[in-house]
């Protein structure tokens with residue numbers, strides 16, 4: 001007897017349940033690692049035309065898979081998410097306040113299936129200095145795609161923040177948000193989270209090293 005074939009609907013349902021669980025576990029990791037405090041930051045996963053994201057203002061320790069919010073992505077033919085299309089769209093009121101940020105980056109980067117937004121201390125130092133992270137460690141190039149830019153400032157939750165982030169991120173796997181935090185993406189939530197870890201660690205090394213002399217780049 002061959003393996004039991006599952007219908008596409010079943011597989012889609014399983015992916016949805018797995019994604020909800022992964023959002024809970026990675027949300028807890030954000031707090032454990034000190035990348036956020038309270039209910040700051042947010043995470044999302046893209047499944048087909050649907051984006052699953054963390055709800056607004058719920059502490060990570062209280063999150064459950066059922067609490068994740070499903071948002072239907074605007075059609076690819078629509079212009080990049082702007083304030084008007086967001087206003088018109090019927091998005092759930094309890095979705096993360098940074099939904100526009102997530103949707104703008106998904107719209108610009110079809111290959112990214114998961115995004116993590118955090119406020120890690122060392123990357124936030126670069127965010128307030130408005131200084132990009134150079135590819136100072138060997139892993140920065142392969143993991144993050146090269147130096148990580150700082151997106152111009154826009155208020156938290158604004159559509160402009162999403163537009164600025166998508167543009168500054170370009171083809172990299174992460175971006176620093178001026179005076180705010182970071183956004184990293186990946187094919188999976190695990191990958192997006194790992195990229196956040198590499199970004200924060202490299203920012204830490206960079207800022208410690210810079211106070212002690214000139215930083216040499218790989219191959220120098």
Ligand SMILES: [Zn+2]
Pocket residue numbers: 040041098117118119156180181
């Ligand atoms: Zn934030």
